[in-house]
Amino acid sequence: MSNENPQIKKKREQTMVDERRKFILGTARAVGIVALGGLVWSAYVDEVTANKLILRPPGALKEDDFLATCIKCGMCVEACPFDTLKLANPGDNKPLGTPYFEPRDIPCYMCPDIPCVPVCPTGALDEALVTTDGKLDINLADMGVAVVDTKNCIAFWGIQCDACYRACPLMDQAIYLKYEKNERTGKHAFLKPIVDSDFCTGCGLCERACVTKKATITIVPREIVIGSLDDHYIKGWDKKDEKRLKNAKADITTTELSKESAMDSLNDMGGLLDD
Amino acid sequence: MTNFWEHYRFLVLRRFTQISLMLLYIGGNYWGWNFVQGNLSASMLFGVVPLNDPYAALQMFAAGAVITTNLFVGALIVTIFYMLLGGRTFCSWVCPVNIITDAANYLRRKLHVNQVEKKQPASRNIRYWVLGLSLVLSYILGVTAFEFISPISITHRAIIFGVGLGWTAMLVIFLFDLFILKNGWCGHICPLGGFYGVIGKVGAVRVDHDEEKCTVCMKCKIVCPEPQVLFMVGKESLQVLDGECTNCGRCIEVCDDDALNFSIRKLAKEKRDENN
Structure with missing residues (x-):
């Protein structure tokens, strides 16, 4: 190695530097493109799923869970006998492919057998949410x-x-x-x-x-x-509502003014009555 | 006529399965046909057998959704089906986007776009990055990340449930494949294709190349949407075992030398060994 032609040695070292540079650049490029793609992609998804003003079929999970669980197959749409339900198309400005309805066009006619719910393959429309005593009950729907x-x-x-x-x-x-x-x-x-x-x-x-x-x-x-009232207000006249008291927690805040008891300051006239 | 059949038999069969499947889905929606209901994301066969997109199920899992038995069983059936079949059979025999990208690719050849744009600036491995990224984003955002942008879902929903502005997504893919990147969507970016490429690695139905018959005309490589899988053409008698092969059979049709044929994995090799 020691008697290697200096020109070849230089060239070999140069190639090594190039290889290293190529590797680092390639890695940086891959990471950069993934970050770029990931950010654009997540920004888009975040925007399109932000539409909270959307009416879901009966028995739908909470919106966040619904968006994670709905597979966008449209079987609820096919099951609906009144063509109430639609899948969001591009241009509808709704989370793409998810079912919704617009009551002014076609409302939900509250079928007693709720055909749209049991067909859901993923449980995004959950039978349990519209069932009482083992029977489907459309009156429990919360669209x-x-x-x-x-x-x-x-x-x-x-x-x-x-x-x-x-x-x-x-x-x-x-x-x-x-x-x-x-x-x-x-x-x-x-x-x-x-x-x-x-x-x-x-x-x-x-x-x-x-x-x-x-x-x-x-x-x-x-x-x-x-x-939401949290637990700050309770209906004192309602036995059921009073049960919420159990969860209530008292928060006592002490400030400069309230650190002493009110009784003390009430009796202290601050020298007003002194002659 | 026999000549036409010789040269287009798989293409005709593929268009037949693609279009008739879509018709069955349309019938399921509009006329209550009981064959398949739903769409390619999730459907019900004969009202009893669940069929679900395993990639969508995977995203749901990453997003933290509860996986129902129906979803799991349906995804498993589809996975096993394509695993046994091999390659990306879904892509060229079922997916409706394939018709769009094939049309773009056909036009590309006819307009000689390929001669003008010789360089392909993108790697075909992008799809695996997109696949990985979609699962990471699903986890972070708590929604099925790819399902909210998927032009595949937009396309089959547009066909089955009404088009809306869904045609714009189809046009975007068509123009992208025609003018920007050859086999751009299906061959480079689509993570669903990447997913099926991974599970199709072990399947049974594979194209077999017989080097002794090959005259190295390279028609197969020109027509192939994933030409890298045909690396052995004219060099070695091998089966196309790469999962990225879509089993479309175009290479078989364009080959005038009978050097390419469908075969069952391994069996072809044993047969050749016996002959030698």
């Missing part, structure tokens, strides 16, 4: 909840309209009419439709039936509109 636009609903104006109330398959439970005196005329009554979210399944028959140009009663996914 969304109806919300009334009380400014534009003509029943709230005093005009007699009970289209949504009569369309509701759970009439007097999911939607009931609240009678109120119309002070404007002095002799008429308001028949105001009120939604009880405990019963509303979000089938959308009311939205379909609404007589205004754009429906003033709309189905919205439950998690969008239903608030």
Whole structure:
């Protein structure tokens, strides 16, 4: 090796450097392309799955779990006898290929045998969520909840309209009419439709039936509109609700002002009464 | 006529299976036919046998979804079916995207695009990276990452359930394969193809090359969508054992010397050994 031609030696070392550079560059390129592709891909998927304003078939898992579990086969769509369900196409601006419905076009007619749910191969539509005592029960469906636009609903104006109330398959439970005196005329009554979210399944028959140009009663996914009380407020008059007290935790915050008992400061007049 | 059949028999059979499968799915959706319902992601055969896309199931597993018995059994049936068959038989005999990319490739040859774009700047191993990346992203995002972009699913959903803007995805693949990269989608990027390439490594139905009959005209390599699998042509009598071979049979049809034929793995070799 020692008596190697210096020119050949130089060339050999040069090739080695080139090989090393090629390897490092190649690795860097692969890592870079994977990172680039991964970021673009995940950004896209994150965007298209961010649409929370989408109404799912009955028995659907929570949206996050639903997106992980739905295989986009469309068997629920095929099972639906009313063509209510559709698969999101490109251009619908909905998570691609997943089933949804638009109640103003075709609402869910709440079939008692719920044909769309048992056909689901992956359990994204879960029979257990719409079953009581081993029997399918469509009234347990939770596709969304109806919300009334009380400014534009003509029943709230005093005009007699009970289209949504009569369309509701759970009439007097999911939607009931609240009678109120119309002070404007002095002799008429308001028949105001009120939604009880405990019963509303979000089938959308009311939205379909609404007589205004754009429906003033709309189905919205439950998690969008239903608030949460945590354990800060409990109905003292409701035995069932009082049970939530068990989970309640007291948070005591001490500040500069509240570190001493209120009783102490109440009796301390700060020298006001001194002569 | 016999000549036409000789030269296009597998192509005709492949188009027949691809189109009739899609028709059966369409019938399942619109007219309630009971043969297959659903689509290529998941379907029900005769209303009892589940058939599920094992790659989609794998993504669901990575995404943390609960795997139902139905899904598992269906994915297993499909996996075993293509494993026994061998190669990427799904790609050239079932997948509807194959019709689009074959059309692009045909036009590419007719327009001599190949002569203008001689260099293929991309590696055919990209699909395995995409395959791996899809599982990592499914895990991170908690959704089936490839299923939300898959042009394959877009295409068969468009065929079965109504097209919407789904045709744009088909056009993108067509133009990509025609002008940007030869065999671009199916041969370089598609992770589903990569997946079937991996499970098809051990299958039984394989193309067999007889070097003694070969006149080295290279028609097979020109028509082959995965020409690297035909490395032995004109050199050695071997079976095409690479999982990337799609079993499309085009090489067999274009060969005028009967040097390529379908065979059963190993059996062909034993037969040759007996003859020698």
